[in-house]
Amino acid sequence: MSERKQLLMIDDDPDFVEGIKSILTAAKYDVDVAHNPKDGLAALQKKRYDLLLLDIMMGRGAEGVMIARKMSRDPKLREIPVLIMTGIREQIAFLFGSQALHPHFVEVDELMEKPVEPRLLLERIEALLKAASQKASEKK
Amino acid sequence: MEKPSRILIIDDEEIVLDSCLSVLEGRGYEIATAPDGTEGLKKAEEFAPDLVLVDLMMPGISGFDVLEGMRGVDPAIVTIVITGYSTVESAVEAMKRGAFDFLPKPFTPDELRMIVGRGIERRRLVLEAIALRREREMLQQNFAAIISHELRSPLSAVQQNLFVLTAELDSQLDESQKGRFERLKSRIADLLKMIQSWLRAVSVPEGTIGENFVPTSVRTSIAKAIESVQPHATRKDITITDSSPESLPPVLGDEAILTEALVNLVGNAVKYTHAGGKVAVDAAAEPGQVVVSVADTGVGIAAEDVPFVFDAFYRGKVGPDAEAGCGLGLALTRRIIEAHHGTISVESEIGKGTTFTVRLPVHTPESASPPGEAAAAPTTLEPGDKR
Numbered sequence: 001m002s003e004r005k006q007l008l009m010i011d012d013d014p015d016f017v018e019g020i021k022s023i024l025t026a027a028k029y030d031v032d033v034a035h036n037p038k039d040g041l042a043a044l045q046k047k048r049y050d051l052l053l054l055d056i057m058m059g060r061g062a063e064g065v066m067i068a069r070k071m072s073r074d075p076k077l078r079e080i081p082v083l084i085m086t087g088i089r090e091q092i093a094f095l096f097g098s099q100a101l102h103p104h105f106v107e108v109d110e111l112m113e114k115p116v117e118p119r120l121l122l123e124r125i126e127a128l129l130k131a132a133s134q135k136a137s138e139k140k
Numbered sequence: 141m142e143k144p145s146r147i148l149i150i151d152d153e154e155i156v157l158d159s160c161l162s163v164l165e166g167r168g169y170e171i172a173t174a175p176d177g178t179e180g181l182k183k184a185e186e187f188a189p190d191l192v193l194v195d196l197m198m199p200g201i202s203g204f205d206v207l208e209g210m211r212g213v214d215p216a217i218v219t220i221v222i223t224g225y226s227t228v229e230s231a232v233e234a235m236k237r238g239a240f241d242f243l244p245k246p247f248t249p250d251e252l253r254m255i256v257g258r259g260i261e262r263r264r265l266v267l268e269a270i271a272l273r274r275e276r277e278m279l280q281q282n283f284a285a286i287i288s289h290e291l292r293s294p295l296s297a298v299q300q301n302l303f304v305l306t307a308e309l310d311s312q313l314d315e316s317q318k319g320r321f322e323r324l325k326s327r328i329a330d331l332l333k334m335i336q337s338w339l340r341a342v343s344v345p346e347g348t349i350g351e352n353f354v355p356t357s358v359r360t361s362i363a364k365a366i367e368s369v370q371p372h373a374t375r376k377d378i379t380i381t382d383s384s385p386e387s388l389p390p391v392l393g394d395e396a397i398l399t400e401a402l403v404n405l406v407g408n409a410v411k412y413t414h415a416g417g418k419v420a421v422d423a424a425a426e427p428g429q430v431v432v433s434v435a436d437t438g439v440g441i442a443a444e445d446v447p448f449v450f451d452a453f454y455r456g457k458v459g460p461d462a463e464a465g466c467g468l469g470l471a472l473t474r475r476i477i478e479a480h481h482g483t484i485s486v487e488s489e490i491g492k493g494t495t496f497t498v499r500l501p502v503h504t505p506e507s508a509s510p511p512g513e514a515a516a517a518p519t520t521l522e523p524g525d526k527r
């Protein structure tokens with residue numbers, strides 16, 4: 001039995017966060033939360049996370065994108081799989097309907113539209129964690 | 141502090157230039173002069189005047205040509221013509237060509253001051269109008285995104301917690317309580333969907349919709365549209381048949397946006413058809429056009445409603461088992477079809493059903509976009525493989 005996975009969630013909507021956190025905690029994940037991009041980046045620097053749940057529209061605009069970009073430039077952070085959760089159905093989501101999307105900010109990432117079905121969320125997280133560990137073992 | 145208004149005076153008579161300068165001096169204007177039209181236009185480029193006084197009769201290019209040229213420099217420049225021969229005709233002609241006012245020679249200092257003052261005021265108003273229009277355009281462009289976030293966020297948070305609570309309380313809730321949770325979720329899902337379709341209606345600007353048009357198969361859009369509506373039809377026990385031929389001539393368009401239009405039509409057909417009914421989608425190639433029809437055996441549209449079905453926010457009298465809608469689907473559909481240079485029409489009989497017919501012009505190589513443009517589809521994001 002592997003140890004509990006460490007997840008970080010960056011999202012500025014406390015109610016939404018609570019809903020998601022409840023699903024993840026029940027599924028035996030450890031979840032840390034940052035309610036703004038600044039705290040989120042600080043948390044990423046302080047602790048090694050297995051996966052990041054990232055909101056896009058925060059603060060003055062799409063600040064989640066800024067975090068993803070920063071991560072992609074950091075050799076360590078870019079290995080963390082990212083699940084982008086966004087309430088805004090961007091043109092991209094509109095174009096590809098409900099298919100799994102790869103924003104390609106970092107090596108392993110995907111996009112989901114808020115709100116998410118709990119079961120679907122857990123499936124995606126599991127898949128992302130698996131994909132990331134596969135990528136990591138390929139590199140070794 | 142506001143920067144001083146800039147005035148350019150173009151006149152070949154030095155005495156006129158001088159007297160203008162002395163009259164307008166000390167009133168907080170920044171003034172430049174030019175002895176003829178060609179010089180004047182050149183000066184206007186660098187000086188960027190708010191107001192131009194121009195003599196109509198000058199050697200070289202005429203005052204009329206200067207008016208024309210000023211519009212090229214900045215269409216918001218206020219121009220006032222100085223007419224040496226105070227004929228009404230030339231003044232009227234100048235104003236027809238965009239001059240704000242005219243000043244017949246000889247003029248008194250007061251006349252000049254007054255007309256310049258009014259001209260500067262005019263310029264201020266013109267600039268203000270431009271700024272307001274820009275602001276409105278910006279707001280319009282971003283409106284969809286702003287509203288999307290502001291309206292959807294709280295609803296998403298509520299929905300998210302409903303999802304979680306139903307799962308967490310599953311063993312403690314009785315059937316009636318579970319039913320109420322399900323209805324809450326579906327009401328919020330409808331609301332989210334309604335916001336989305338409204339957003340799409342306002343965020344498909346005619347001006348830009350054609351930018352990514354490429355030769356597109358209507359067949360693909362039909363298949364995708366049916367696929368997207370199928371679950372709804374299955375729930376209502378409605379059969380959707382697709383008789384469109386495998387190959388159809390291409391149309392110039394955006395597949396996703398066309399699909400959106402067809403989703404609206406097929407979705408509407410399902411929405412307004414009783415359980416157990418039929419929706420028939422068909423397509424055919426006719427000379428120069430592809431014709432797509434969506435026919436249902438539904439409630440039909442009353443004759444008095446037919447002329448308005450494509451209007452935004454119009455919803456006809458709905459039957460007892462009609463489903464919720466926001467009255468935007470068809471308005472959006474028409475906008476999409478018209479952006480593709482097509483037409484949409486409807487035939488309906490109350491109680492029997494409705495048929496919508498879309499006609500799209502066939503794409504011919506002559507109407508093709510320049511090479512390269514078609515290939516320049518965005519590549520940064522692509523549909524991912526399902527894992």
